[in-house]
Amino acid sequence: MINTSIIIAGFGGQGILFTGKVLAYAGMVDGINVSHLPSYGPEMRGGTANCTVCLCDEPVASPLVTRPDMIIVMNQPSYDKFKGSVKKGGKIFLDSSLISEYSEVEGVETFAIPATELARDKELNGLANMIMLGKVLKETGIFGVPEIEAGLKKAVPEKKAHLIPSNISAVELGMSL
Amino acid sequence: MSEKVLMKGNEAVAESAIRAGCRHFFGYPITPQTEVAAYFAKRMPKIGGTYLQAESEIAAINMVLGAGGSGARAMTSSSSPGISLKTEGISYICGSDVPCVIMNIERGGPGLGGIQPSQSDYFQATKAPGHGDLHVIVLAPSGVQEMADITYNAFDLAEKYRMPCLILGDGILGQMMEPVELPEPKEISAEDKPWAACGHENKREHNIINSLYLDPAELEQKVRARYERYAEIEKNEVRFEEYKTDDADIIITAFGATSRVAKSAINTAREMGIKAGLVRPITLWPFPKEILAKLADRVKAFLSVEMNMGQMVDDVKLAVNGKKPVYFFGRTGGIVPTAEEIVAELEKINGGAAK
Numbered sequence: 248m249i250n251t252s253i254i255i256a257g258f259g260g261q262g263i264l265f266t267g268k269v270l271a272y273a274g275m276v277d278g279i280n281v282s283h284l285p286s287y288g289p290e291m292r293g294g295t296a297n298c299t300v301c302l303c304d305e306p307v308a309s310p311l312v313t314r315p316d317m318i319i320v321m322n323q324p325s326y327d328k329f330k331g332s333v334k335k336g337g338k339i340f341l342d343s344s345l346i347s348e349y350s351e352v353e354g355v356e357t358f359a360i361p362a363t364e365l366a367r368d369k370e371l372n373g374l375a376n377m378i379m380l381g382k383v384l385k386e387t388g389i390f391g392v393p394e395i396e397a398g399l400k401k402a403v404p405e406k407k408a409h410l411i412p413s414n415i416s417a418v419e420l421g422m423s424l
Numbered sequence: 425m426s427e428k429v430l431m432k433g434n435e436a437v438a439e440s441a442i443r444a445g446c447r448h449f450f451g452y453p454i455t456p457q458t459e460v461a462a463y464f465a466k467r468m469p470k471i472g473g474t475y476l477q478a479e480s481e482i483a484a485i486n487m488v489l490g491a492g493g494s495g496a497r498a499m500t501s502s503s504s505p506g507i508s509l510k511t512e513g514i515s516y517i518c519g520s521d522v523p524c525v526i527m528n529i530e531r532g533g534p535g536l537g538g539i540q541p542s543q544s545d546y547f548q549a550t551k552a553p554g555h556g557d558l559h560v561i562v563l564a565p566s567g568v569q570e571m572a573d574i575t576y577n578a579f580d581l582a583e584k585y586r587m588p589c590l591i592l593g594d595g596i597l598g599q600m601m602e603p604v605e606l607p608e609p610k611e612i613s614a615e616d617k618p619w620a621a622c623g624h625e626n627k628r629e630h631n632i633i634n635s636l637y638l639d640p641a642e643l644e645q646k647v648r649a650r651y652e653r654y655a656e657i658e659k660n661e662v663r664f665e666e667y668k669t670d671d672a673d674i675i676i677t678a679f680g681a682t683s684r685v686a687k688s689a690i691n692t693a694r695e696m697g698i699k700a701g702l703v704r705p706i707t708l709w710p711f712p713k714e715i716l717a718k719l720a721d722r723v724k725a726f727l728s729v730e731m732n733m734g735q736m737v738d739d740v741k742l743a744v745n746g747k748k749p750v751y752f753f754g755r756t757g758g759i760v761p762t763a764e765e766i767v768a769e770l771e772k773i774n775g776g777a778a779k
Contacts, residue, residue, distance in 0.1 A: 268430070271430055275430055282600055283602070284596065285599055309684045309687065311681070402430075
């Protein structure tokens with residue numbers, strides 16, 4: 248049984264929409280119902296980007312979610328905007344390299360991951376998003392690495408397929424945290 | 425059917441149109457439907473089709489009139505302010521009995537408004553998509569798969585009745601990605617259309633595509649003949665979805681993306697003991713009056729939920745015909761009603777008039 252909604256948010260360029268796409272593809276390959284709703288508009292240029300992913304055994308009712316089961320946030324404005332929206336019993340995954348001001352939210356588990364620093368130290372440049380995703384997999388068990396790898400293969404155009412192994416390394420690093 | 429792919433609604437519409445044999449797209453960019461044009465721009469040159477970015481929306485719709493008049497499958501798409509510009513051409517296309525497909529991925533209005541999702545062009549689409557006595561078939565998908573399927577069938581419908589089919593979507597449907605199984609490609613020939621102005625080579629009388637009739641008697645006859653076709657459409661083409669209506673006390677009416685939020689609200693309300701159900705019109709014109717009239721004998725109340733200040737609710741009231749109260753809840757300007765807000769409305773109705 249799976250019925251979960253995830254908001255992923257951060258700066259444009261951090262691979263926010265891509266992370267959502269990988270999750271959606273992983274779900275699709277896994278045979279469950281998925282939706283991926285990006286924010287669109289002028290706020291995407293240099294500002295914040297976010298997307299909502301729904302993963303569900305049943306057909307996805309509303310792709311627009313105001314009370315997500317979890318959020319993956321990769322900058323301070325996104326954390327500030329979405330931390331109060333998470334359902335009771337839900338989870339917050341935040342990139343503590345970029346979010347300095349955070350506190351426990353009652354009834355919600357918070358996981359602080361220094362993903363951007365880790366990506367830099369481990370020569371996984373630009374893959375902080377995948378490190379975050381790895382941690383999400385570890386804490387929620389929604390998918391294993393094989394599903395994510397299958398999702399990546401669908402989400403990445405052929406000419407960029409050589410980047411899949413480094414993406415998987417980043418996911419595995421996140422899972423080890 | 426082909427393998428499932430994850431696509432934006434806008435892209436699924438474009439690919440599905442190509443698979444339906446559409447080889448002519450004329451448009452002008454506007455958020456949030458620009459991906460439609462971008463997709464056609466990429467694909468059309470590779471398959472011998474025409475992608476043309478016109479100098480304006482008005483030019484684009486008149487190119488559709490020309491291409492459609494020659495029997496080709498032609499399409500244009502835009503968003504609210506752009507559709508307003510196209511209305512003159514839409515009227516000419518209706519007056520010329522030319523089939524075509526038009527899509528409106530609505531954004532907040534009036535005026536330039538905003539770029540976030542809206543359904544505030546319901547009146548325009550269903551009542552007055554152009555001047556004169558006319559209708560266009562209005563189709564309202566609620567997901568990416570349905571956007572693909574509806575587009576594929578819209579070309580057949582448009583040709584069957586020789587009139588425009590308008591696909592009414594919104595920013596959510598255009599922008600969101602869902603898995604979609606695309607329909608099988610088909611080839612279309614203009615030669616199957618005896619009315620088309622596609623070259624007669626002196627072998628038959630020439631066909632004239634025209635909407636000017638200066639003799640009132642002739643014009644009245646033309647319009648009446650068209651309305652006989654409209655009556656056929658009202659009889660044959662009404663489509664809707666029912667969701668948990670069997671034992672419902674309160675029926676929500678909602679279309680497009682709003683119907684998805686309504687389903688979430690219905691599921692929550694049912695956990696609270698409120699028996700709610702949904703009627704989702706898939707054709708906005710012709711409007712599914714009969715099912716609402718039938719339900720009005722059985723249920724306690726109706727609630728129309730829309731992304732506007734109350735437009736479809738008028739058609740719901742006409743269908744319910746005073747038999748039961750019809751309530752309205754809407755958000756506008758690019759704000760989408762939340763499931764929580766809809767549940768609160770259902771609670772109010774359940775605790776009040778409907779108890």
